[in-house]
Amino acid sequence: MAEDDAFTEHRPLLFTIAYEMLGSAADAEDVLQESYLRWSAVDPATVEHPRAYLVRVVTRQALNHLRTVRARREEYVGSWLPEPIRTSPGVSEDAVLAESVSMAMMLVLETLSPAERAVFVLHDVFGYTHGEIAASIGKAEVTVRQIAHRARKHVHARRRRFEPDSGAAREVVERFLRAAATGEIQALMDLLAPDVVVIADGGGKATAVRRPVTGRDGVAKFVLGLARNGTMAARIEQAAYNGMPAARFLTGGALDWLVAFEIRDGRITGLYGMRNPDKLHRADAVHALDRGGHQPWKL
Template sequence: MAEDAFTEHRALLFTIVYEILGSAADAEDVLQESYLRWSGVEPGSVEHPRAYLVRVVTRQALNHLRKVKARREEYVGTWLPEPIRTDPAVSEDAVLAESVSMALMLVLETLSPTERAVFVLHDVFGYTHGEVAASVGKTEVTVRQIAYRARRHVHARRRRFEPESEASREIVRRFLLATSEGEIQGLMDLMAPDVVQIADGGGKVFAARRPVTGHADVARFVLGVARTSITATTRIEHATYNGMPAARFLNDGELDWLVAFEIHDGKITGLYAMRNPDKLHRADAVRTLDRGEQRPWRP
């Protein structure tokens, strides 16, 4: 049945579309539209359902990304990908964990829509150039050129990444303790000198509209936010978002904001704070991600 095949591959399809779009809400819309297209296909007429579905969702995602690209350039403040709550087990696949990390997703945002889709399908999911060509509607020769250009662009800008671990979660716990105690030196000691703090308020709630850099400035900024945003009734929960250790801040039982931490060599190198309420509606549910087999199909 059409529904059975779509359900079987849904985690893979969601992962592909989310990495192309950077939005869980948009990814769900693309999957819904793709399912409607799939349900209209004559049963038994598709020899390789997964191959067909990957092609469908990729093309739908590309169409959607081209439409929203201009809106993102006019975004109020700094745009961050919509965070997705992930199982800590995602760190067992280092490639998958890095591919959904905030830092790499921001680099992917600087690619053209086609470059992004090609990089995601080829470098993250392991599809061949020929398979990618079938998904993006280009020749294999063209896809090879796009893949080379995209890879060079990404590698020149990507940050060093370490999957979440118990050690990184402990650093986050110490960071939150130092924040609650107002220990500016304690915070600075936990961060790399060139740490970067990025916040997304979407113009709807207070958030720094530009990145804050340097451990002294970030420490002061964090303590300032804590004084105004964390009260005696605020509940803080540890979680995993985008393959990174994170903290959830709840007021009156509702998720108010969250911060994902990028950690390398025992130091916090990046903080990604999501405060835009529009990007927190779906932040409670744990998402199942799947990179599939390394060689998923042969056209």
């Protein structure tokens, strides 16, 4: 059917929008399912630009979903991290896309209001105009401009510069893992930036430090402690998650936890560890992400 073809064609773009607005692959999939049901009830012949129409539907569904999950996240046990998504090498080739799905940026987006998040994502990441966004979220264009200014100021004050997944970044990760395994503290310290931070998400369902660990000394001691107690003794695979180099720790062939590395100027500035099993059981699937070439709504 034509509607199936259109939805399938634009699915990577729609998933990327929903994920960036929600920080959860599971929630993004729910939004896409709801959006597909709405799309399937529409006569395709009445829609001149299917992609624009679908983006608007997904945006509205994601906004509704985001408002319902915010209260749940406020009651979260320990530090909350976005659900990690395994990404293809091509993501790192688009600097805007790689930054927009990075753990650090997703955490900044989490501090925005739902409307601010939607406007920032659609305008600064996907390139839609204020007028187009206004038509999508049901607000006046002047209001959207004000929201965009407020959101951009907030994000730019808190964003962390990083290097996307690359051969050089993976080499840094490899050296880090080797230094941790062998207990070479000086080699470890040399790889850590002075302001490095560790954030771990266990969700109250797996052991994880509940508060961020900051600073080179604290992080080095924390990592070496994990190595000594055998936590890092699992089989390790390198991969890419959220456009960042990452390490997968497998025990008995099953993914036990994963760490995404934020790297700047050859040093590690952030380690984002996921142990919450609810956020790991889809971690093997590679997600196709797409910002798409901008096309006007014309609805």
